[in-house]
Amino acid sequence: MPTNTHQHRIKGCDIIIRGLHSPAVLSTIAILQRQNPSLTSLESPLSSSTPLIRAHDLGLNIGGRQLLRDITLELRPAEIVTVIGPNGAGKTTLLRLLLGLTKPTSGTIERRPALRLGYMPQRLQIDSSMPMTVSRFLQLGIDDVSAAAALDRVAAKHLANARLTDLSGGEMQRVLLARAAARKPQLLVLDEPTQGVDVGGQSEVYQLIAQLRDELQCGVLLVSHDLHLVMAATDRVLCLNQHICCHGHPEQVSKDPVYLEMFGDKLALYTHHHNHHHDLSGDVVDECCDHDHAHALTPAPSRPGVRTPGKRKNSGGRD
Amino acid sequence: MDWSQLLSSTFLWYALAAGLLVAVVSGPLGCFAVWRRMAYFGDTLAHSALLGVTLGFVLHIQPTLAVVASSCVLALLLVYFQRRQNLSVDTLLGILSHSMLALGIVTMSLLKINVDLLSLLLGDLLAVSSQDLALMAVAAVIIAALLWYLWPKLLAFTLHEELAAVEGVPVDKVRLALMLMLALLIAIAMKVVGVLLITALLIIPAATARRLSATPEQMAGFASLIGCVSVVVGLTMSVVWDSPAGPSIVLAASLFFLLGHVRTACA
Numbered sequence: 001m002p003t004n005t006h007q008h009r010i011k012g013c014d015i016i017i018r019g020l021h022s023p024a025v026l027s028t029i030a031i032l033q034r035q036n037p038s039l040t041s042l043e044s045p046l047s048s049s050t051p052l053i054r055a056h057d058l059g060l061n062i063g064g065r066q067l068l069r070d071i072t073l074e075l076r077p078a079e080i081v082t083v084i085g086p087n088g089a090g091k092t093t094l095l096r097l098l099l100g101l102t103k104p105t106s107g108t109i110e111r112r113p114a115l116r117l118g119y120m121p122q123r124l125q126i127d128s129s130m131p132m133t134v135s136r137f138l139q140l141g142i143d144d145v146s147a148a149a150a151l152d153r154v155a156a157k158h159l160a161n162a163r164l165t166d167l168s169g170g171e172m173q174r175v176l177l178a179r180a181a182a183r184k185p186q187l188l189v190l191d192e193p194t195q196g197v198d199v200g201g202q203s204e205v206y207q208l209i210a211q212l213r214d215e216l217q218c219g220v221l222l223v224s225h226d227l228h229l230v231m232a233a234t235d236r237v238l239c240l241n242q243h244i245c246c247h248g249h250p251e252q253v254s255k256d257p258v259y260l261e262m263f264g265d266k267l268a269l270y271t272h273h274h275n276h277h278h279d280l281s282g283d284v285v286d287e288c289c290d291h292d293h294a295h296a297l298t299p300a301p302s303r304p305g306v307r308t309p310g311k312r313k314n315s316g317g318r319d
Numbered sequence: 320m321d322w323s324q325l326l327s328s329t330f331l332w333y334a335l336a337a338g339l340l341v342a343v344v345s346g347p348l349g350c351f352a353v354w355r356r357m358a359y360f361g362d363t364l365a366h367s368a369l370l371g372v373t374l375g376f377v378l379h380i381q382p383t384l385a386v387v388a389s390s391c392v393l394a395l396l397l398v399y400f401q402r403r404q405n406l407s408v409d410t411l412l413g414i415l416s417h418s419m420l421a422l423g424i425v426t427m428s429l430l431k432i433n434v435d436l437l438s439l440l441l442g443d444l445l446a447v448s449s450q451d452l453a454l455m456a457v458a459a460v461i462i463a464a465l466l467w468y469l470w471p472k473l474l475a476f477t478l479h480e481e482l483a484a485v486e487g488v489p490v491d492k493v494r495l496a497l498m499l500m501l502a503l504l505i506a507i508a509m510k511v512v513g514v515l516l517i518t519a520l521l522i523i524p525a526a527t528a529r530r531l532s533a534t535p536e537q538m539a540g541f542a543s544l545i546g547c548v549s550v551v552v553g554l555t556m557s558v559v560w561d562s563p564a565g566p567s568i569v570l571a572a573s574l575f576f577l578l579g580h581v582r583t584a585c586a
Contacts, residue, residue: 099481100485101481101484117486119482121479121481121482124478124482126354126477126478126479127354129353129525129529130478130535131534131537131538132474132534132535133533133534137478141471141472141475141483141488183486189485
C-alpha cells in the first residue's frame, strides 16, 4: 500500500516536528510502525537525541510504604547512568519500574516506541536439575544469534559448552552480559553486574560494559555499589534513597554532601534525623535533603574529592 | 494364567493405552515440575481433584470434566493467593493441599456419594472405559500441542521470569498455560495412579531422566520414555501378581530411579 505508506510517513514526521515527546505522539508512532514495519525512517528523527526512557514524577507505594517518590529522569542513547544508594534505597525497584516489570502507583513512564531492552538480572537461580549449556541459554528465544560471537564479546568463548549450573559467579555474570548484549539492545539495564565477582574481575566487567556501549551505541543503566570502580566509565550518577538525592557527573556527585553522608565513611554508620550538614571545619551548612539517611558523622578525609563549601552548587548535574 | 485369553481382553489394552498416554505427556510436564520445584503444587492440585469428583456428582457433570474445572479454579486461586498473602508458598500449599483432601473426603461422605474411595486415591487403571480413553486422548493431545507451541517460552520462563518478561515473553499467560496443563494432566492421571500418587508419576521419571540428559529436550524425552516403561512394567506386575495397578506403576518408576542412582554411584 504505497500511498498509505506515504501518508503515514508525512503524518508521522509532521507530528514529530510539532510535538516530539508527548505520549500520544510516541504511541501514534508505535502504532504506525506496527502497521507498517518498513517505516524505519520514522526512527531516524527520534534516534540520536530523543531519550530512550523518560520518567516523570514516578512514585511507588506498596501497602502504605512509600518505596520510591518523585523520580524524574531521562535515559539517553550511548550514555552510561549509574544508580547508587544504600541498601533498601529502592535501586532494584527503580529498575523494575523502568523495565515495566512493576507498575508505578504515580507518575508516568514514556518509552521510545519498540524499545529493545537488554536486561542483566542480579543473579540467575536455576534448579540444578536443569540441563542446559551456556550456548543453548544464549540462543534461547533469540533468533539468529551466534553463541560463539556473543561469548567472544565478553571474552568467555571457552564457556560455550559448559553447563549453566556449573558456572562460577563471575562466569555467570559474563554469560548474562553476553545474553543481554546479544539482543543488540538500545538500552542495557544491569542490576549489580559485579555481584559475586572477585575484586580483580570487577573492573573488567565495567570495562566490558563501556566497551559494549561503544560498540552498540546503547544507553546503559546500572545499579552498583562500587562507585570508585564505575567512575571512569560512568557519564552520570544518580544517588538514590527513595528519591533522587543528587545526580550529575561522577566527580560532582562524589563531592556532594549528600553522597558523602551516604558513602563518605565506610565505618561508624548510624541513622538519625538531621536537617543540617556539617562541613569539615564543623560549621553548619544548608541541607538539600530533609529525611533520614544512614550516614557517617564525618566524611572520611581519605575519600577522593572531599567537599569544599564553595563547590557545593555543582551538584545539580549537567542537564 | 491364560495369557492368550488375557491378551485378547480389551480392558488390558485400554489400561495400557491410558497409562502410556498419561506417561508420555507427564514426562515433559514433570520436568517443569522438577525445574520449577512445583512438586507440592502438583500435590495440592491432585488432592483437590477429589472435591472435583464430588462436585461432578452433585452437578451431574462427567467426573473428568469436573476435575479439570475444579483443578483450574484451584490453580487460579493459588496464583491469586501467592501474590496477596505473606505466607510462604510452602506453608500455603501445605494448608491447601491437605484441607482439600479432607474436604473432598468429608463432603463425599456427608453427601453419601457412593464411589470407591480407594480407586480415587490409588487409581483404577484396569477399569478404564473406551469413553475414558477418548477423553484422556483429547486432554493429552491438548497438553502436547500446548507444550510444543510454548516450549521455548516455557523454558525462558523457567530460567528467569523477569528476564523472560523483559525480553517479551508473556509470562502471565505462560504461567497460566502451565497451570492449566497440570490441571488437565491431573484429571486424566487420576484414573491411572489416583490422586495420592499423581505427583510421583510427574516427579520420579523426570528426576531419573536428569542423569541421562544434556539438554532440556532430552530430559523431557527420557522422562516420557521412563514413564512408559514404568507403565508397562507396573501393569505386568499387576497382572502377574494381582497387585493394584497404580501403585505398581509408581513402584516401577521408583525402582528405575534407584537403579539410576546406584549406577551413577558405582561409576
